[in-house]
Amino acid sequence: MEHQSSARVTNDPSPAQRIATMLALLQDTLPVQKRLVHAGDIVCQVGQRFHSLYVVNSGLFKMVNLSDQGREQVVGLHFRGDWLGLDGIATGRYGCDAVAMDTGEVWVIPYATLLETSIRTPALLTALHQAMSRELARDHDSMLSLCTLPADARVAGFLRYWADNVSQRGQRCDQITLRMTRAEIGNYLGMTLETVSRALSRMARGDVIRFNEKGRRDIQIPQVEALTAFMQRAKGPTAAAALH
């Protein structure tokens, strides 16, 4: 009796398919204003009044949380099809900076307009809810990594996450280009840039990854399974109290 009842609560074509469909939907039903950005540009800023959500059409974005004492923390990375600014809905002000890490394009979606239009086109709501829900799940995975994995495994997990995102969007993933410095990666993963560097070196030494000549940001991943194996291997005795 658990079979695929009434409305499609879930339909899962390929992720690439899902994203393309969603972007088409937005374009067809809303007057989307497009905004071109370059590396370093800030899409929306913490504290700013919340009016619009942003959907990534291309490029790569990081969400940066600023603590009261001025510490910055990268709390998320976003690719094509992701939504930005979601944490502004509750308080009426954005909770993070959204910073472009590369040339790209975001679509500006006024929240009020979205709500109005969604009465006629409920699929818009589904898209929004899925975006928020997916980000929640992703955040929970991040916490799991931060709390239970040692540094090497976290870095390996990060590469796999990146590769997954790239391949889900229909591109080859055996060859990825990190558009982040070691410092940014380290910040995101809760470790220092030196530790990131060492972890990558160890992986390269074990042939889990390969650096491209010229520029240590291009990384070949011969087989993604090797990354997973490396994670397990590195996952020895590490922190975080066990429950029960």
Added chain:
Amino acid sequence: MEHQSSARVTNDPSPAQRIATMLALLQDTLPVQKRLVHAGDIVCQVGQRFHSLYVVNSGLFKMVNLSDQGREQVVGLHFRGDWLGLDGIATGRYGCDAVAMDTGEVWVIPYATLLETSIRTPALLTALHQAMSRELARDHDSMLSLCTLPADARVAGFLRYWADNVSQRGQRCDQITLRMTRAEIGNYLGMTLETVSRALSRMARGDVIRFNEKGRRDIQIPQVEALTAFMQRAKGPTAAAALH
């Protein structure tokens, strides 16, 4: 508290007010089924088909993320007025276990029903969106803590978080009762139970908190500001690569 104009997307009466209003709204517009739970009961389980969301009317709940290798991670705590099961919307299956940590009551909100009803009562959507958005912001704060604060400061931050939640819901917060073991707290904060214990002992020694005789889970907080001060003090040189 920053006093602001009233006409806007978000209206913020006191948090207690907001929660009461939301619960009343749900009760008036939806056929809410109520479910009584006791400590240890599982409200919804990872992998289960997603149909309903749950709203906490009373009690305390933890969200537990199960990794593929069987490691469990507490990724969130939820009080009265919070929603459970939000991470199931995207995939059609719940992403976490929601476990009751005390006697309480949740209201079952079928997602499909919520969407239908929200056409007539848009405020329902606002409530849902705010709940999701608030959880996103909270998750980001957690990541900030996990990545940038040393153990002592994280524990202090946890107590302040708990006290804030309690006081926002209209109860006194100078006397809180943690309904979690040291192991659960440690798991949530990404450290071992011994470290939690030591941090609490240090705070007690500095008179930032006081243990109630009988049972080290009852904690007095003479002044919340002292907690904040303790956080700063403990926040010396700690991890997480700086950006720029």
Added chain:
DNA sequence: CGGAGTCTTGATTGGGTTCAATAGGCGTGG
């Protein structure tokens, strides 16, 4: 070329885990 930013690698230190032992709270049953 020179300088700034980035990355790698080594040596050392330290915060937090791990291991281990003790003590307190609480329910059960004699």
Added chain:
DNA sequence: CCACGCCTATTGAACCCAATCAAGACTCCG
């Protein structure tokens, strides 16, 4: 009632992973 076992919490001592400090090498660009 106390004895017993179980769970939880505290505290100490030793160890270890990752941070810190410190060079040095590489890339890019004016």
